Amino acid sequence: MRRLLDDDSPKVRQAVLSELVAWKEDGLRFLSESAQEKTSSGEAALGLLRELGWDDGRDAFRQFIRAFSYELESGFLLLDKVIRPSSDLIVTRQRLDQLAKRCEELTVLPTTLKDRCRTISRVLFHEEGLRGVRADFNQPASSSLSFALEEKHGLPLTLSVIYLLVARRFGLKLDPVELPGHFMVGCFLGKSTFYVDAFERGRMRNPEEVMAFLHRRNLDDSPQWFLPSTVGDVLRRACRNLVHQHLSAGNAESARLFSSFGNEFDEAYRRAS
Structure with missing residues (x-):
């Protein structure tokens, strides 16, 4: 599948999109991993994420x-x-x-x-x-x-x-x-x-x-x-929950992401005080 991501053929692109949608969460995971590559396939994966509305928020x-x-x-x-x-x-x-x-x-x-x-x-x-x-x-x-x-x-x-x-x-x-x-x-x-x-x-x-x-x-x-x-406090608590959940699941990178959101809230409150 990865070698087809940057194929310019409209038929191939539509087939790839249909297959990824059918994969659901596995399709999202596949594209997210592919988008990390500094290649034409990686750039294509990023474009597909946006097209499917799966881009990271x-x-x-x-x-x-x-x-x-x-x-x-x-x-x-x-x-x-x-x-x-x-x-x-x-x-x-x-x-x-x-x-x-x-x-x-x-x-x-x-x-x-x-x-x-x-x-x-x-x-x-x-x-x-x-x-x-x-x-x-x-x-x-x-x-x-x-x-x-x-x-x-x-x-x-x-x-x-x-x-x-x-x-x-x-x-x-x-x-x-x-x-x-x-x-x-x-x-x-x-x-x-x-x-x-x-x-x-x-x-x-x-x-x-x-x-x-x-x-x-x-x-x-x-x-x-x-x-x-x-x-703000409710959202910060939600982020803390997610840090704990990802650490428990062994997802250190995701835990750091949600921890960074907590830091952003702290900084926003500091600037406002």
Whole structure:
């Protein structure tokens, strides 16, 4: 296959593209490795990556970090492109739109904040069957939004971000909440604050229950953990997760990449202070 990458024949090029698409992740891996070569085949592989929409999104994500204007959906879709270059941001957005539309279809007015959160949980965790990853926390793909939507499982942070993005489309302004060793969604809109545990299929917890959750695991229950987290901090945590996942998988080069993103965030915050 490699010797055909720089073939100028339109028929050969189309056949190569079709074969690579059929290979899916193996096709991406093959082109990524070929693109490292300083040859005509390497240049052709780079062009094919761009043509297929599989080009590496690391530069775009770095630019996003340096701009210091963080927005949850944009940040996580750009990060998703780094994790899975073959992902399609438009398709991911459309899927989130569809999930929010389904929530609207199930809503009967009048409704409360908790009722609306229960509707989101019904759609994501019962109809769609999204689950927290149990067997392999160290699989880097479990940090990917597109992977979680396709394969129906992900990390607590990943599922929480999906919940937040669907909620936003559904007219709810919820917040990410970083906890020691866990991640939840917080609702600070009404008189009584509550939290949604996306990893536990949308289980709702009041502040006392979250504190008990932390106590059972001998984790820090300081008041700051119960407050909304910034988008930058959530993205930095996602990058730290990916560093750990890649190190556990023996991917030192990928671990260094995501560690470098953490350094970029640190530098962006330093410049802004």
